[in-house]
Amino acid sequence: MLKVPEHQVAGHIAIDGKLGPLVDDQGRFFKPLQDDARGENEAKFYESFSANKNVPDHIHRYFPVYHGTQLVEASDGSGKLPHMVLEDVVSEYSNPSIMDVKIGSRTWYPDVSEEYFKKCIKKDRETTTVSLGFRVSGFKIFDHQESSFWRPEKKVVLGYKVDGARLALKKFVSSNSPVESKSMPNCAFASEVYGGPNGILAQLLELKAWFETQTIYHFNSCSILMVYENDSMLMKGGDDAQMPRAQVKLVDFAHVLDGNGVIDHNFLGGVCSFIKFIQDILETDTSQLENGH
Ligand SMILES: O=P(O)(O)O[C@@H]1[C@@H](OP(=O)(O)O)[C@H](OP(=O)(O)O)[C@H](O)[C@H](OP(=O)(O)O)[C@H]1OP(=O)(O)O
Ligand SMILES: Nc1ncnc2c1ncn2[C@@H]1O[C@H](COP(=O)(O)OP(=O)(O)O)[C@@H](O)[C@H]1O
Incomplete structure (x- = not known):
């Protein structure tokens, strides 16, 4: 039985009779092929990428595993539609905090229609895409005060300027209330989630190294997509203490093009800028600990 994903934070959502992704209970994520070139382009990318021996194994692990396409009952009631069958990258987490960050200082690319270009550039200017080389598209965090999930509205997230993006990245790794008026984010989980040999920063640096030459x-x-487990944080210090299993995955390949021997400077620049934000949060966190705060 397929159902609407519990932990989706951006993109097209399968609610109110709309077309969107579905999940099963076997850890698979079914993304419908959009009926223009986008769906076909994304499926073509997954076919090419999953078989590409020029992509090292340690890079393959940053992408959801692809299991081909399958005809399944679409979420909008329109009958059976082809879906890409992907690894559900959050299925192994019980209380995951998740953030979707769209990378690049532009979302348009050469040869798109004038109409699409205008739509993209408007959003790129209104968000932090142009100014930062990335924008937060959506996120949900586990509110440790309320023991429930907290998710800001899409229009609020898309309205973030530089400070808003920085604050969101701090909230993402904080244990105190995410509600603005209550307190400033304490970044209590920054070192476990962003830092360390297996943390988000280490993974981003590994990805960046590939983008420097690919x-x-x-x-x-x-x-x-960044994700980590909150149950491990709740048990912190106890005998059952576990790692947060922080993970970075790339998603949404509807607009991937051939590189034709040219560096993807739009993505590379964006990821460098994003890394700098994560590093700054980690550095502030370390200096506060040294000063006994
Ligand atoms: O429909 P919208 O305006 O919400 O835009 C979608 C974007 O939402 P946003 O408002 O930027 O968060 C959405 O962005 P996210 O996945 O939410 O980051 C996609 O860019 C989507 O396009 P595509 O499926 O990648 O071709 C975008 O869908 P299309 O408008 O291209 O169908
Ligand atoms: N393989 C996956 N496993 C789990 N969640 C996913 C996966 N791919 C996408 N998602 C969720 O769906 C959201 C939208 O995905 P995306 O591929 O960007 O869709 P769209 O093309 O509709 O924008 C992501 O922000 C994430 O929350």
């Missing part, structure tokens, strides 16, 4: 694909309008 010229196979251009990842237009693609997102970095």
Whole structure:
């Protein structure tokens, strides 16, 4: 039985009779092929990428595993539609905090229609895409005060300027209330989630190193998904203390193009800028600990 994903934070959502992704209870994520070139383009990307021996294994692990396409009953009631069958990257988490960050200082690319270009550039200017080389598209965090999930509205997230994006990245790793009026984010989980040999920063640096040389694909309008487990944080210090299993995955390949031997400078620049934000949060956190705060 397929159902609407509990932990989706951006993109098209399968609610109110709309077309969107579905999940099963076997850890698979079914993303419907959009009926224009986008769906076909994304499926073509997954076919090419999953078989591409020029992509090292340690890079393959940053992408959801692809299991081909399958005809399944679509969420909008329109009957059976082809869906990409992907690894559900959050299925192994019980209380995950998740953030979707769209990378690049532009989401349009050469040869798109004038109409699409205008739509993209408007959003790119209104958000932090142009100013930062990335924008937060959506996120949900586990509110440890309320023991429930907290998720800001889409229009609020898309309204973030530089400070809003920085604050969101701090909230993402904080244990105190995410509600603005209550307190400033304490970044209590920054070192476990962003830092350490297996943390988000280490993974982003590994990805960046690949983007410094890869010229196979251009990842237009693609997102970095960050996820970690909150149950491990709740048990912190106890005998059952576990790692937060922080993970970086790339998603949304509807607009990937051939790289044609050219570096993907749009993605690379965006990821460098994003890394700097994560590093700054970690550095502030470390200096506060040293000063006994
Ligand atoms: O429909 P919208 O305006 O919400 O835009 C979608 C974007 O939402 P946003 O408002 O930027 O968060 C959405 O962005 P996110 O996945 O939410 O980051 C996609 O860019 C989507 O396009 P595509 O499926 O990648 O071709 C976008 O869908 P299309 O408008 O291209 O169908
Ligand atoms: N493989 C996946 N596993 C789990 N969640 C996913 C996966 N792919 C996407 N998602 C969720 O769906 C959201 C939208 O995905 P995306 O591919 O960007 O869709 P769209 O093309 O509709 O924008 C992501 O922000 C994430 O929350």
